[in-house]
Amino acid sequence: MSIIKTEGLTYVYGENTPFRKVALDNVDLEINEGEILGVIGHTGSGKSTLIQHFNGLMKPTSGRVLVDGEDFAADKEKLRAVRFKVGLVFQYPEYQLFEETVYKDIAYGPKNMKLDEQEIDRRVRETAELVGLDPEILDKSPFELSGGQKRRAAIAGVMAMEPRVLILDEPASGLDPQGRDRIFEIIKRYHEEKGSTVLIVSHSMEDIARLADRILVMNEGKVFCCAEPPAVFSRSTELEQIGLSVPQVTRVFNALNELGFGLPQDVYTVKYAEKVLRERLEQES
Amino acid sequence: MLKDITLGQYFPGSSVIHRMDARVKLVLTIVFIVMLFAAHNIWGLMVGVAFTIISFAISRIPASMIGKSLKPIIPLVIFTALLNVLFVRTGDVYWQWNFIKITNEGVSTAVYMVIRIVCLIVGSSLLTYTTSPIDLTDAIERLLSPLKKIKVPVHELAMMMTIALRFIPTLIEETDKIMNAQKARGSELDTGTMGDKVRGMIPIFIPLFVSSFRRAEELATAMECRCYHGGEGRTRMKQMKTAMRDWVGCGYTAVFMAAVVVMNIVIK
Numbered sequence: 292m293s294i295i296k297t298e299g300l301t302y303v304y305g306e307n308t309p310f311r312k313v314a315l316d317n318v319d320l321e322i323n324e325g326e327i328l329g330v331i332g333h334t335g336s337g338k339s340t341l342i343q344h345f346n347g348l349m350k351p352t353s354g355r356v357l358v359d360g361e362d363f364a365a366d367k368e369k370l371r372a373v374r375f376k377v378g379l380v381f382q383y384p385e386y387q388l389f390e391e392t393v394y395k396d397i398a399y400g401p402k403n404m405k406l407d408e409q410e411i412d413r414r415v416r417e418t419a420e421l422v423g424l425d426p427e428i429l430d431k432s433p434f435e436l437s438g439g440q441k442r443r444a445a446i447a448g449v450m451a452m453e454p455r456v457l458i459l460d461e462p463a464s465g466l467d468p469q470g471r472d473r474i475f476e477i478i479k480r481y482h483e484e485k486g487s488t489v490l491i492v493s494h495s496m497e498d499i500a501r502l503a504d505r506i507l508v509m510n511e512g513k514v515f516c517c518a519e520p521p522a523v524f525s526r527s528t529e530l531e532q533i534g535l536s537v538p539q540v541t542r543v544f545n546a547l548n549e550l551g552f553g554l555p556q557d558v559y560t561v562k563y564a565e566k567v568l569r570e571r572l573e574q575e576s
Numbered sequence: 577m578l579k580d581i582t583l584g585q586y587f588p589g590s591s592v593i594h595r596m597d598a599r600v601k602l603v604l605t606i607v608f609i610v611m612l613f614a615a616h617n618i619w620g621l622m623v624g625v626a627f628t629i630i631s632f633a634i635s636r637i638p639a640s641m642i643g644k645s646l647k648p649i650i651p652l653v654i655f656t657a658l659l660n661v662l663f664v665r666t667g668d669v670y671w672q673w674n675f676i677k678i679t680n681e682g683v684s685t686a687v688y689m690v691i692r693i694v695c696l697i698v699g700s701s702l703l704t705y706t707t708s709p710i711d712l713t714d715a716i717e718r719l720l721s722p723l724k725k726i727k728v729p730v731h732e733l734a735m736m737m738t739i740a741l742r743f744i745p746t747l748i749e750e751t752d753k754i755m756n757a758q759k760a761r762g763s764e765l766d767t768g769t770m771g772d773k774v775r776g777m778i779p780i781f782i783p784l785f786v787s788s789f790r791r792a793e794e795l796a797t798a799m800e801c802r803c804y805h806g807g808e809g810r811t812r813m814k815q816m817k818t819a820m821r822d823w824v825g826c827g828y829t830a831v832f833m834a835a836v837v838v839m840n841i842v843i844k
Contacts, residue, residue, distance in 0.1 A: 389782035403762030
């Protein structure tokens with residue numbers, strides 16, 4: 292069952308001006324309920340434009356976007372409902388924090404959903420716990436927090452709406468390695484606990500490879516491919532041609548295979564690589 | 577969306593007028609304005625109109641842009657015309673009712689004023705269409721630099737303008753992003769009562785202020801790191817140079833100016 296579907300989705304910036312640019316070109320996609328989809332592409336490949344169509348922030352120039360089988364573009368009420376169904380965390384979400392306290396800021400989305408006080412309280416506390424913010428932090432001003440905490444508070448603001456689809460645009464950009472790991476753990480936990488569909492937009496093949504069930508590769512406004520990681524990474528030469536790199540381990544394995552080691556082609560995580568190498572070593576000894 | 581707001585209204589192109597020195601264009605625009613107000617009769621004004629039309633044709637700015645620049649001043653034009661028609665009371669009376677008296681002088685002054693205002697707007701928007709805001713600020717700084725002698729902080733003012741111009745698109749983009757982020761959290765920016773709308777702006781303004789301060793601080797640090805210490809002894813990367821086309825432009829304007837003077841003298 293697909294939760295988001297696009298049909299011939301096309302978006303053109305600055306139609307009828309000298310700055311006209313096709314950002315999305317006839318995109319046909321199906322996103323399955325409950326999967327983690329990694330979205331990868333070069334800067335300007337249209338990935339950010341694409342995700343803003345999923346919750347109606349942008350309207351297609353032509354084509355359709357269906358969420359839960361419904362086209363919501365025309366109906367204002369439906370549009371609002373879609374915003375709650377599809378939660379979008381923008382890049383550097385900490386810049387959207389505005390309330391006096393972290394608690395109020397996380398509660399902003401749920402409040403807009405017109406939930407009752409008790410439910411709002413439950414959601415705020417639950418998501419704060421999920422993203423690892425201590426209860427005493429909730430009463431602080433969001434501007435007092437550290438960078439990583441701000442980021443997590445902002446993500447919690449969207450998670451508290453408990454959207455069935457959570458979309459994150461470069462959720463870990465600008466964080467240190469520890470911070471990155473932490474963000475991805477949080478996303479994984481949210482996915483497991485709520486069973487929601489998750490879309491992660493990223494430059495980093497490593498991060499995507501670790502998490503995603505499927506990977507969507509965008510190039511110049513078109514879908515380059517959308518498949519499971521092994522299938523995507525086996526096309527490493529083509530990926531490099533469009534300016535994307537494959538995970539480091541995959542590159543190492545490709546190099547080894549070029550030397551004639553005959554290892555499997557579908558290695559893209561360090562864990563799996565370790566397993567493969569161990570087996571190989573045991574065989575040989 | 578917000579992005580569609582064009583700043584200044586620079587319309588990129590490569591015509592002679594686009595390539596002219598911004599200082600010359602600025603001065604010629606002032607001459608043009610003087611020309612419009614120096615013209616005392618309809619023929620003199622027609623010279624001004626001809627100047628405007630020919631200059632526009634040379635610049636290859638699409639005619640639709642003229643309409644765009646005139647649209648916001650339509651109410652002003654109508655208001656001025658009405659004022660003149662109603663309050664100029666000398667001359668032959670065309671029509672009278674109670675205290676309202678319409679005279680031939682009233683009507684002609686109104687027509688003159690309308691032509692003047694329209695030409696003024698169209699002509700000066702030609703300057704902003706063909707000159708990027710940055711070039712324009714540069715030109716203003718150069719032209720005003722003699723004022724430094726009487727301690728007017730010309731460089732600082734120009735720098736402030738340049739920085740403001742530089743950051744307006746950035747801040748617009750930022751506002752757009754923040755608005756989208758809050759909309760994604762279900763804020764209703766476009767519905768509700770006036771009070772709701774004002775309250776709806778808080779989630780946008782606070783992050784915007786915070787980021788403006790952050791940017792200002794970063795910029796100040798960056799400028800200091802590169803030893804910025806005001807305009808004293810600063811050289812420029814882009815030197816403004818007048819070329820043949822600038823002198824041709826001056827000549828062309830002078831001819832029209834002369835024509836206006838001739839019209840004033842010949843036709844009384």
